[in-house]
Amino acid sequence: MALTDEAIERIKGMIVSGELRPGDRLPKEADLAGRLGLSRNSLREAVKALSLIRVLDVRQGDGTYVTSLQPEVLLDTVGFLLDFHRDDSVLHLLQVRRILEPAATAMAARTMSDSELESLEALVEMPDGEPDLNDLIATDLEFHRRIAIGSGNPVLASLIESLSAPTLRARVWRGLTQEDAAADTVRQHQAIHRALVAREPELARSWATVHIAGVELWLRRALEVADGPGDAPGTAGPQRG
Known part of the structure; x- marks a missing residue:
C-alpha cells in the first residue's frame, strides 16, 4: 500500500471509530504524523485527498476539520x-x-x-x-x-x-x-x-x-x-x- 493510501486509511479509521467526529479539528500535523507513524509529507497528501472529496475541510490559518459528513x-x-x-x-x-x-x-x-x-x-x-x-x-x-x-x-x-x-x-x-x-x-x-x-x-x-x-x-x-x-x-x- 502506498504511503499516502496508508495515511488516508489511518485517518479514515479514526473517523469510523469515532475518535474523530464531525466538526472535530485534527491534531497539529507534526503531532498527528508522529502519532500515526507517518511522514508529514504522506499525511499532507492524505489530507489534501480527503479534502477534495469533502471528508476534511482545510481552513487556511485555522486548521483542518472533519466536515459534517452529511450525505449531501x-x-x-x-x-x-x-x-x-x-x-x-x-x-x-x-x-x-x-x-x-x-x-x-x-x-x-x-x-x-x-x-x-x-x-x-x-x-x-x-x-x-x-x-x-x-x-x-x-x-x-x-x-x-x-x-x-x-x-x-x-x-x-x-x-x-x-x-x-x-x-x-x-x-x-x-x-x-x-x-x-x-x-x-x-x-x-x-x-x-x-x-x-x-x-x-x-x-x-x-x-x-x-x-x-x-x-x-x-x-x-x-x-x-x-x-x-x-x-x-x-x-x-x-x-x-
Whole structure:
C-alpha cells in the first residue's frame, strides 16, 4: 500500500471509530504524523485527498476539520464527477436512476405526509396552452426531489440528487425533439401522484419505473441513430448542441 493510501486509511479509521467526529479539528500535523507513524509529507497528501472529496475541510490559518459528513456534502463530489461522463455514459446513469427512484417512490408512498402529498399535487397539473420547456424541466426536477426526500432516507435522496444533473441534458433534448414528451411526462407524474395518494407502494414503484425507462429508451434509440454508419461511436449525441 502506498504511503499516502496508508495515511488516508489511518485517518479514515479514526473517523469510523469515532475518535474523530464531525466538526472535530485534527491534531497539529507534526503531532498527528508522529502519532500515526507517518511522514508529514504522506499525511499532507492524505489530507489534501480527503479534502477534495469533502471528508476534511482545510481552513487556511485555522486548521483542518472533519466536515459534517452529511450525505449531501459527500455526494456533491459524486455529482461533480458524473458531470464529466460522456453522453453515452448517461445511459448507465439512467439505469441507476431506474433502480433507485422506483424504490424511493415506493418508500414515499408509505412515509410522505398528507400535506406533503397535497403540495405535490401542484406540480402535476397539466399546464394551459403551450408549455414552457424550462418551466417543465424545473417542475420535473422539483417533483422528483420531493419524492426522494419523502422516502425518509437522506442517503438515498442524496444519491438520486447527485444523478439528476448529469441526466438533465438528455431530458431537455427529449422535450425538444420527441413529440408529446412533455404531455407524457405530466401524465406519468399524475399517475405516480395518484399511486402515492392511494398509499400503493408497488403501483408507485411501477409508474416510476415506466417514467424513467421512457427517457432511457428514447436516449438509447437516439444514440443508435447518432452512432449509425459513418459516425464514430460516441462522437455524436442528441444532447450536444
